[in-house]
Amino acid sequence: MATTIKDIARVAGVSPSTVSRILSNKQTLYSGYATETITRVKQIAEDLNYRKNRSAIELVTKTSQVLGIILSATPTNFAQEIISGIQKEASLHHMDTIIAYAGEDDDALQLQALKTISERSVKGILLLGITLSPTNEHFLRSADIPYIFLSVAQSEPDLHFIASNDFDIGYQATQYLINHGHHDIAFVGANLESCVGHLRLDGYRQALKEHHITYHDDYVIGGNWLYVDGVHAVNILQTQVNLTAILAGSDLVAAGVMNRARQLNRVIPSDLSVMGIDGTLLCDVIYPQLTSIKQSFYEMGVQGTKQIIEKTHIESAYTSISIKDGASVTTH
Amino acid sequence: MATTIKDIARVAGVSPSTVSRILSNKQTLYSGYATETITRVKQIAEDLNYRKNRSAIELVTKTSQVLGIILSATPTNFAQEIISGIQKEASLHHMDTIIAYAGEDDDALQLQALKTISERSVKGILLLGITLSPTNEHFLRSADIPYIFLSVAQSEPDLHFIASNDFDIGYQATQYLINHGHHDIAFVGANLESCVGHLRLDGYRQALKEHHITYHDDYVIGGNWLYVDGVHAVNILQTQVNLTAILAGSDLVAAGVMNRARQLNRVIPSDLSVMGIDGTLLCDVIYPQLTSIKQSFYEMGVQGTKQIIEKTHIESAYTSISIKDGASVTTH
DNA sequence: TTGTACGCGTTATCAT
DNA sequence: ATGATAACGCGTACAA
Numbered sequence: 029m030a031t032t033i034k035d036i037a038r039v040a041g042v043s044p045s046t047v048s049r050i051l052s053n054k055q056t057l058y059s060g061y062a063t064e065t066i067t068r069v070k071q072i073a074e075d076l077n078y079r080k081n082r083s084a085i086e087l088v089t090k091t092s093q094v095l096g097i098i099l100s101a102t103p104t105n106f107a108q109e110i111i112s113g114i115q116k117e118a119s120l121h122h123m124d125t126i127i128a129y130a131g132e133d134d135d136a137l138q139l140q141a142l143k144t145i146s147e148r149s150v151k152g153i154l155l156l157g158i159t160l161s162p163t164n165e166h167f168l169r170s171a172d173i174p175y176i177f178l179s180v181a182q183s184e185p186d187l188h189f190i191a192s193n194d195f196d197i198g199y200q201a202t203q204y205l206i207n208h209g210h211h212d213i214a215f216v217g218a219n220l221e222s223c224v225g226h227l228r229l230d231g232y233r234q235a236l237k238e239h240h241i242t243y244h245d246d247y248v249i250g251g252n253w254l255y256v257d258g259v260h261a262v263n264i265l266q267t268q269v270n271l272t273a274i275l276a277g278s279d280l281v282a283a284g285v286m287n288r289a290r291q292l293n294r295v296i297p298s299d300l301s302v303m304g305i306d307g308t309l310l311c312d313v314i315y316p317q318l319t320s321i322k323q324s325f326y327e328m329g330v331q332g333t334k335q336i337i338e339k340t341h342i343e344s345a346y347t348s349i350s351i352k353d354g355a356s357v358t359t360h
Numbered sequence: 361m362a363t364t365i366k367d368i369a370r371v372a373g374v375s376p377s378t379v380s381r382i383l384s385n386k387q388t389l390y391s392g393y394a395t396e397t398i399t400r401v402k403q404i405a406e407d408l409n410y411r412k413n414r415s416a417i418e419l420v421t422k423t424s425q426v427l428g429i430i431l432s433a434t435p436t437n438f439a440q441e442i443i444s445g446i447q448k449e450a451s452l453h454h455m456d457t458i459i460a461y462a463g464e465d466d467d468a469l470q471l472q473a474l475k476t477i478s479e480r481s482v483k484g485i486l487l488l489g490i491t492l493s494p495t496n497e498h499f500l501r502s503a504d505i506p507y508i509f510l511s512v513a514q515s516e517p518d519l520h521f522i523a524s525n526d527f528d529i530g531y532q533a534t535q536y537l538i539n540h541g542h543h544d545i546a547f548v549g550a551n552l553e554s555c556v557g558h559l560r561l562d563g564y565r566q567a568l569k570e571h572h573i574t575y576h577d578d579y580v581i582g583g584n585w586l587y588v589d590g591v592h593a594v595n596i597l598q599t600q601v602n603l604t605a606i607l608a609g610s611d612l613v614a615a616g617v618m619n620r621a622r623q624l625n626r627v628i629p630s631d632l633s634v635m636g637i638d639g640t641l642l643c644d645v646i647y648p649q650l651t652s653i654k655q656s657f658y659e660m661g662v663q664g665t666k667q668i669i670e671k672t673h674i675e676s677a678y679t680s681i682s683i684k685d686g687a688s689v690t691t692h
Numbered sequence: 693t694t695g696t697a698c699g700c701g702t703t704a705t706c707a708t
Numbered sequence: 709a710t711g712a713t714a715a716c717g718c719g720t721a722c723a724a
Binding site: 030032033034044045048049052054080081083084085086087088089 | 716
Binding site: 030077079080081082083084086087108115119124125126127128129140144146147148149170171172255280283284286287290310312313314315 | 362409411412413414415416418419424440447451456457458459460461472476478479480481502503504587612615616618619622642644645646647
């Protein structure tokens with residue numbers, strides 16, 4: 029049987045409310061308790077090994093110090109960075125976090141995660157790398173809990189998000205390669221059915237257009253952001269003799285591209301320049317170090333958390349992107 | 361104002377108990393409700409946008425479907441794999457998870473995380489990659505909640521764990537290199553002040569001993585499992601002309617070793633064989649692909665979760681290790 | 693400075 | 709097949 033404030037009250041010879049007020053540091057609202065009472069109560073609480081009962085507190089206060097995080101099941105390497113940002117900011121405000129995993133394409137799993145989180149009295153919900161089905165979107169809306177999407181921009185205006193501008197990512201990356209003298213540039217490994225992939229492709233095309241480079245269908249090969257997609261793309265692109273640069277949809281794709289190209293005896297970057305997207309730790313670990321468009325994942329977590337905690341009115345925002353220099357791109 | 365069971369009861373013209381029983385599918389204990397009542401109540405619940413209040417449920421039932429996870433703050437690449445295993449097994453049992461982050465060397469942060477978790481009525485606590493300070497160890501013990509450590513073996517017999525046998529890891533890795541004709545083998549990047557590092561070093565020494573190879577102090581260079589530790593180690597080992605193989609404390613260290621060695625114009629594996637420990641995704645992504653001792657991280661998560669959920673009596677266990685073949689080791 | 697009494701939303705027990 | 713009531717542990721308005 030766990031110790032309750034009543035037990036402490038009985039032992040201390042005071043009322044439960046006294047214990048409650050002392051243990052939750054509410055004396056300031058009143059003139060204050062006698063120092064003796066305070067220390068005695070606290071001592072007894074410790075002796076009796078007292079633990080707060082969060083359920084009871086949340087039931088009566090109807091609020092909590094908990095943030096809900098819903099994670100896409102795909103083990104994206106940058107989710108960790110976003111979560112770090114959330115944790116950092118949350119701990120600054122003495123908030124805890126609950127994490128629930130949702131499948132990516134599985135509506136039932138999404139709903140399960142949504143329920144798990146919304147049934148607890150969380151202060152807000154952060155959705156990482158997720159796009160909701162219409163039904164689940166409705167469920168989230170009707171839950172009457174503040175929420176914000178992280179790392180994936182949403183098309184509906186009332187679904188707020190903190191993310192990178194994916195058009196800009198595609199545009200700036202391509203621009204960077206063009207500025208380095210490249211003309212025949214492939215774009216590979218992105219999931220072209222996703223909104224993110226689509227926008228990046230648009231940016232890629234726009235950059236080409238502005239430099240009067242004809243868009244070439246054969247230079248675009250889709251995928252699902254994975255290592256194998258990079259390998260696969262290089263296999264297909266073998267026949268393109270004019271190709272001098274590849275823009276990969278993610279750092280992981282870039283790694284696949286580089287390794288497969290190397291197997292085919294192409295030297296990077298002298299034979300082939302490769303550029304990644306994300307700017308994760310992976311860039312520094314592979315050889316040669318990868319030039320990439322760096323997204324501010326940590327910052328997304330921080331900003332999203334701030335919005336939930338501090339703001340009354342949540343609004344969308346883009347976090348900054350930058351070029352992370354490596355050694356995988358050379359001037360052509 | 362959120363809908364409660366009472367609201368539904370009023371609208372449906374039944375008692376709150378009826379609604380409670382129907383919504384939590386408890387009819388089977390009784391003869392069963394009229395189908396008409398059941399569908400009507402469920403319909404009204406949906407119309408009114410009813411959400412369960414977990415706090416109230418947990419308060420009255422004094423139990424929950426929640427597993428607590430405490431994570432070391434260091435962003436280890438394999439934590440993700442362990443968590444996947446936990447999630448998988450937990451969802452099989454319809455359990456949710458709460459994750460709290462603890463610093464590695466910061467006792468206060470550790471305690472904070474411990475409190476966060478133990479104040480909620482969790483079914484059990486899984487501690488990932490953590491070693492507790494004596495005070496916090498006592499706190500955990502006195503919380504009266506089942507717990508188990510994952511991935512880090514504990515020395516005290518009543519602190520149960522699921523982990524790899526670190527002695528075996530060091531032993532088998534070294535043995536593998538010796539069997540490939542290597543004689544001058546360095547061991548680098550492990551944190552030698554940690555229990556894990558110490559045990560792996562012991563395994564390394566034992567393997568050398570059994571093959572009558574003299575242990576060489578200069579061949580052991582500590583670190584903290586990081587990429588830079590691998591780089592640093594190679595810098596120091598430059599002068600060791602007889603060295604033909606390096607056993608890295610982790611895959612990340614191995615990546616540092618390989619890249620630095622390459623910068624020094626050593627070809628891997630013909631000039632230098634490199635072996636990693638962990639067997640993470642990184643092995644496949646770097647070039648040449650890394651030969652490594654693979655730990656069963658996913659399995660640790662699964663087993664730990666099973667122990668908490670199914671067992672009345674928790675006990676320690678070692679998960680299996682295996683050689684993950686790559687192309688970074690060659691016969692000497 | 694401290695105590696009393698009530699209520700949060702739900703489930704369980706007992707009654708009908 | 710369904711209802712009435714108590715209880716879970718805590719915070720807080722009000723009383724003293």
